[in-house]
Amino acid sequence: MIRMLLVGYIMGIRSERRLCEEVHLNLAYRWFCRLDLTLPVPDHSTFSKNRHGRFRDSDLLRHLFETVVARCLEEGLASGQRLAADARIIAADANRQNSTPKSDWQSCSIDPIDAPRAVREYLDTLDDAAFGGASPVEPKFTSHSDPASQWTGARGGPAYFAYSTNDLIDTDNGVILDVEATRSIRQAEVGSVRTMIDRVNDTFGIAPERLIADTAYGTGAMLDWLDQQRGIAPHIPVFHCPSGDCEAICREGQVSP
Template sequence: MLKKKEAHQEELEMVTLSSLVPLDHLLRKIDAVIDFSFIHDRVAHLYCADNGRPALDPVLLFKMLFVGYLFGIRSERQLMREIEVNVAYRWFLQLRLTDKVPDASTISQNRRRRFNDSDICQEIFDEIVEQGIRAGLVDGTVLYSDSTHLKANANKNRFDRQVVEKSRADYLAALDADIAQDQADHGKKPLREKARQSVAKETKISRTDPESGYMVRDGKPKGFFYLDHRTVDSAHALITDIHVTPGNVHDSMPYLSRLDRQRARFGFDVQAVGLDAGYFTAGIAKGLEDREIEGVIGYRRPQGEILNYSTTNRSGYREYKSSPRVCKTCPLRDACTQSRNHTKVVTRHVWQDSLEKITANRLSPWGKRIYERRKETVERSFADAKQLHGHRYARLRGLVKVREQCLLAATAQNMKKIALILTRKGAFCDMLLWIVSNWARKHGILPAFAE
């Protein structure tokens, strides 16, 4: 029988907020295993203790942001509208059904005035990683690193051309020392003392977001981007490090310093790392060797032949040159070299042996297993970030604000993964307890335990 639905929107009902949230909701799982109380202590020094208007609870403030990142809500204004009508969000934030939701400007003003010069987002990220370590979900034995691009909030057609200094690698001091040693080993005079000059090049600078970088990479879109350099632990793919640079910074530039930060901050005993071909440089290979860490890195095959040693240049390359007397009469000279002095020059880095060790690792059975895990760890982490957590675009402008976005998004991903893993383990333990209890009751064994 067809009946018309009666309207009940104005009726009063006696309900609790908790009863309206499904027991298996993601926010319930996060609330059960993640401790947010540390946020108070970390931000206390940023608030006035004895005067001024009562401040919004900082735990509530950051939990609101986490809701936005967990569920891919890109706009903070839209986030506030969603919190107003979503009972699960209100339950997680400990807001009553009738409580007023803070205005979006509260977040922006706290970001601009209170947290602008602080490192609170990094501290929150680190604390969640430590909670994962204490739960046994992170061991730091094998780490995977890569980068992904976020489109800057800038028009790629509005730019000025400027000459700027290129980023410097973080291993140049060690390279200078080894160049001097290599010169001495070959009986050569040391190179004349000269401070390294930063390499300058003309590049495009965005008029809208000058701190972004114009990215030009094979197979990637061209335009103004930021790079999220991310490291993931092999055990459960929890993110252990986030570092943001303009889009025109090479992946290898900040890698070693970020690796050192994780070892110092979390006490990781890193045994091996898995990286893609963008990290296959002599500096990375030597840095890993010095740290007694095995590297498994993708490879792009070079070409060339090795000739007689001539010298070691300031860039760290040994130069091997042919004899001009031999080359001058060689019938294949034109196909080999076009130099005016009839000399073929081939270079080999002073750290080439370290590169060759990396290549051997990649071809070994254990190296193949480690490299195969890249797509299940760091690449999967980026895919989830882009698909589920709004990580394709930079929400705000400026390196500091994009760094905040990347740190909070990674923190949200870690909280989600920790909650899902631990609640799954808890459900397994409950099921095992139920099976044992039923078996004991059935056989009349351990009646007290069965009860």
């Protein structure tokens, strides 16, 4: 199954149903996935069942990712000295019509026993700095089906529910050293960079010399943490709020102080 997922990622096949069809018909894909002509291709539902079950409760995918990163370091494709960090917004599978204004959302009134999986996971991360505890500012809307997702208008168009995937990249050859998912607000994204830098240090013994990032990461606390506490030279523009009302900007869903 992992080989099939690799085919999907490399060939840009976003639908798992279509991926199964392509592997069924394409002999090269079958050979790569080690599927004999007489063997059936796994059903597309197998992916979601494993993702929400076996893989979700294990560190298999993290282990696979870190094994690839370790090989890149061993072969000299990454040095771990000059890093860049940024966040990408990923739209959540959540409908605006199935949401509640913040004034009507009371997490304490939810019974975890009767709640669906996504809601139970949200309740478990209310104090997590990457999700519920990332900011004291409440989102304008909360999704019923995926309350951990963030209502955001960061792209300048119509607002929608989303997550952020945060990447820590080695700039030598563009190798991604670590990834962390968060809500799409700046406090969580900035905090994820600290998490990733500490994690690659613990896992691979990497002590980077410098970090490149955009203005969103240029808060005083972040720059102090990089320079004074970790000895990392920050190549980051200083975040400045000339109006002094950063909380108001945060409430509009664009950035967070």
